[in-house]
Amino acid sequence: MPRRFYIRTYGCQMNxxxxxxLANLLLHAGWAQAESDGPCELLIINTCSIREKxxxxxxxxxGALREWKDEVPxxxxxxxxxxxQQEGDAILRRFGHLDFVFGTHNxxxxxxxxxxxxxxxxxxxxxxxxxxxRFDLPERHPEFxxxxxxxxxxxxxxxxxxxxxxxxxxxxxxxxxxxPAQGILDEAAALAKTGVRQLTLLGQxxxxxxRHDQRRAQTAETGTMGFAALVRRLAEIPGIExxxxxxxxxxxxxxxxxxxxxxxxxxxxxxxxxxQSGSNRILEAMRRRYTxxxxxxxxxxLKAARPGLVLTTDVIVGFPxxxxxxxxxxxxxxxxxxxxxxYTFKYSPxxxxxxxxxxxxxxxxxxxxxxxxxxxxxxxxxTLAAHRARVGETTEILVEGPSRRAxxxxxxxxxxxxxxxxxxxxxxxxxxxxxxxxxxEIVEATPHSLIGRPVPEEGATLTRGKRTADEEGRLSAxx
Ligand code: SF4
Numbered sequence: 001m002p003r004r005f006y007i008r009t010y011g012c013q014m015n016x017x018x019x020x021x022l023a024n025l026l027l028h029a030g031w032a033q034a035e036s037d038g039p040c041e042l043l044i045i046n047t048c049s050i051r052e053k054x055x056x057x058x059x060x061x062x063g064a065l066r067e068w069k070d071e072v073p074x075x076x077x078x079x080x081x082x083x084x085q086q087e088g089d090a091i092l093r094r095f096g097h098l099d100f101v102f103g104t105h106n107x108x109x110x111x112x113x114x115x116x117x118x119x120x121x122x123x124x125x126x127x128x129x130x131x132x133x134r135f136d137l138p139e140r141h142p143e144f145x146x147x148x149x150x151x152x153x154x155x156x157x158x159x160x161x162x163x164x165x166x167x168x169x170x171x172x173x174x175x176x177x178x179x180p181a182q183g184i185l186d187e188a189a190a191l192a193k194t195g196v197r198q199l200t201l202l203g204q205x206x207x208x209x210x211r212h213d214q215r216r217a218q219t220a221e222t223g224t225m226g227f228a229a230l231v232r233r234l235a236e237i238p239g240i241e242x243x244x245x246x247x248x249x250x251x252x253x254x255x256x257x258x259x260x261x262x263x264x265x266x267x268x269x270x271x272x273x274x275x276q277s278g279s280n281r282i283l284e285a286m287r288r289r290y291t292x293x294x295x296x297x298x299x300x301x302l303k304a305a306r307p308g309l310v311l312t313t314d315v316i317v318g319f320p321x322x323x324x325x326x327x328x329x330x331x332x333x334x335x336x337x338x339x340x341x342x343y344t345f346k347y348s349p350x351x352x353x354x355x356x357x358x359x360x361x362x363x364x365x366x367x368x369x370x371x372x373x374x375x376x377x378x379x380x381x382x383t384l385a386a387h388r389a390r391v392g393e394t395t396e397i398l399v400e401g402p403s404r405r406a407x408x409x410x411x412x413x414x415x416x417x418x419x420x421x422x423x424x425x426x427x428x429x430x431x432x433x434x435x436x437x438x439x440x441e442i443v444e445a446t447p448h449s450l451i452g453r454p455v456p457e458e459g460a461t462l463t464r465g466k467r468t469a470d471e472e473g474r475l476s477a478x479x
Contacts, residue, residue, distance in 0.1 A: 003041040004034035005114070010057065011048025013246060014173075015081055017153035017202055019046045020144075021107055022080070027141035029111035041074065042114050047081035049168055049350065058083050062095045069097045076117035078102065078110065082172035086352070089124035098122070104173050105129050108137070128174045134158070135179040139190050150398055150435030152196045156184055156230065157203035157210075162249065164276075165287045165355040166316065166347065169204055178210050180223035181230055185237070192239035195435055198398055199234060200244045207248040207257060228256035235266040241437065242398065242421065244268050247314075250275075250290045253298040262305040269306045270423040273299060274314040278333030279326035282319050286355070292333055299337050310386070310422040312341040317375055318368030319347045321361035327371050331378055340386040340422070342379050346372050380447055387424070387445035394441050394455060395420040401434040403427045420450070428452035 005026050009019040022044065023033055034040035045061060048054040058079070069075050078100045079091055085103040092101055099117035102110055103126030113123060135155065146152065160169050161176040188199055203209060210224035225233075227245075234243055243266045250273060261267055273295075277283050280291045303309050315330060334342070346368045349356035363371075397418030405427070406415040414431040418438065427449060428440045440452030 002030055002032040004032045004039060005042040005044065006034045006037045006040040007044045007046055008037065008061070009046045010054050011046075011081065013153060013200070014202060014204070015046050015048055016147075017155065018081070018104070018107060019044075020147075020153065021137055022046070022110055024138060024141050024144050025108065025111055026114070027143050028138050029114075031111070031114075033143070033145065037068065041072075042076045042078070042117075043068070044078045044080060044110070047079060047083035049082040049086055049172060055083050062091075062098060066095075066097050074118065076100075076114055078114065078117070080104075080107070080110070082168070084124075085126050085172045086168070088126040092122055092124050100124065101126065103127065105134055108134065130175065130177060132177070132180065135183055139187075140194060146196075148400060149433070150196060151198040151200065152191045153202050154184060154188055154191070154199045155179060155203065156201045156206060156227075156245075157208065160204040162205060162251075162289070163287060163354075165285065166319065166350065166353055168350045168353055171352055173204060176205065176208060176212065178208075178213060178224045181210075181225050181233070182223055184230065185233055188234050188237050188240065192237050195239075197239065197435065197437065198242035198244065199240060200246060201231075201234075202246065204247070205249040205252060206245045207252040211252065226254075226256060227252070228254070228260040231257075231260050231267055232264060235264045240266060242266060242268050244270065244423070246272050247274055248272075250288075250295045250298055253301075258298075258301045258305045261302055261309065268421045268423065269309040270312070270421065271302055271309065272312045272314075272423075273302075275330075275333070275339075276314060276316050277319065277322070277326065278330035279322070280329075282322050282326050282330075285321055285358075286316075286319060292329065296333065296337065308422065310340045310424070311337060312423070313339050314343045314345070315375060316345050316347050317371040318363040320355065320358040320363065322347075322363055322371075327374075331375065334375065334378060335382070338382055338386065339379065340424070341383055342375075344372060344375050344379070384445065384447045387447070387450055390424075390442045390450060391445055392442065394439060395422075395426070395452070397426045397428065397438050397440055397452065399430075399432050399434050399436045399438055425449040426452045428454055430454045 007019045007022055009015055037043050047058045069077055076099045080102045084101045092098055099122055100113040101124035105128050106125045109125055157178040159174040159176045163170050207227045209227040213224045231243060276286055276288055278292050299311055397420050399416050399418040403415040403417040413429050415427055416430045416432055417427050420426050430438055432438050439455050441455050442450050443453045444451035
């Protein structure tokens with residue numbers, strides 16, 4: 001019987017996708033995937049260092065896992081992700097029961113490090129590389145279980161050259177590098193053949209894809225293209241019905257991408273566009289490299305390009321130096337742009353970032369908390385208003401699986417949970433399997449989700465008339 005692994009993942013979609021890549025690598029190396037950390041021989045923790053809480057969670061997890069390790073002889077424990085990249089072998093020294101540590105550029109070595117751990121070797125590999133080799137990963141193993149049926153993440157670029165003053169990502173993920181387009185198109189076509197209908201293109205500044213190559217006029221060598229051109233090529237792949245991308249940086253929007261939103265039906269009418277602050281003074285202190293006015297222009301252009309397009313965002317409150325007037329500018333902009341949802345954070349200094357050196361103007365904790373609550377109140381109001389405006393509309397949801405009610409109350413009629421093109425959660429009484437596309441009429445709005453009624457009748461699972469990957473054959477190479 002093959003040895004089993006389990007991966008605990010913290011943090012952003014990038015980490016979730018890295019865990020998928022790890023699982024796939026381990027399956028190819030002959031491991032089996034366990035349902036939990038109970039019955040497994042290898043446990044990997046994929047960490048996040050964006051927020052202090054996530055880092056503390058790792059250390060408390062590792063302390064508790066001493067017992068897990070001792071329970072069954074011959075178990076191995078590994079740590080990867082952003083905290084691993086930052087701390088390297090300091091974590092190995094601190095936790096004697098930890099077997100290996102791997103950085104964000106070292107995923108491909110994990111099967112080898114896991115094997116070595118069973119021979120009693122302990123090591124940390126956190127070297128960074130500018131090589132494109134890191135994108136050469138095997139296709140989905142037949143036993144790979146997608147956590148989200150019908151959907152897949154697709155890495156198009158990695159790293160970040162922006163160095164926002166509050167962010168540790170350029171240190172933990174390294175410099176910006178774009179993946180050759182051919183590899184992206186091949187992976188997308190292979191995913192479509194396995195039934196994937198929705199691609200989420202991933203990158204720390206995803207819409208900066210290919211920009212360095214274009215600037216250096218090396219496109220022939222590296223095989224990249226502009227981000228909008230890449231989106232158009234992906235949309236041609238048979239079977240791909242929806243394309244999303246995260247996270248774009250406002251600085252890298254251009255007319256071509258706005259036009260793609262108007263002209264490419266597969267490109268979803270939802271953009272998660274991080275704002276961080278509505279005050280130009282704070283944006284400058286954050287080194288965001290755009291003004292509130294520039295941000296607004298792109299936001300309005302996107303909404304004008306695609307009727308019904310929904311904007312969501314990230315906002316940080318309590319950044320050092322943020323005054324009440326700065327915060328009110330943020331509230332005003334959030335209201336003016338009518339964001340439908342947002343990840344909201346209270347600023348916390350991350351060691352190793354320029355903002356952590358700011359000694360003046362720190363915002364008292366109670367003031368930051370009050371601002372966070374006022375911002376969240378506003379967002380709740382905006383979300384509910386946006387949801388109510390959609391009652392009566394017909395939309396199409398990509399089914400994720402049974403809804404929470406269906407899981408908790410099996411005595412009730414079957415109910416599914418899915419996402420509409422605007423990325424809103426829609427629950428509907430239906431029994432379609434995960435990965436299906438179902439037409440629904442929105443009949444009710446709640447603060448967090450929408451309630452839909454299937455149309456035209458119970459049991460109808462409608463798929464748009466795009467040819468499937470099998471019907472179409474393989475995509476041609478980019479020119
Ligand atoms: S753009 Fe700024 S916030 Fe985003 S990953 Fe890069 S440095 Fe961090």
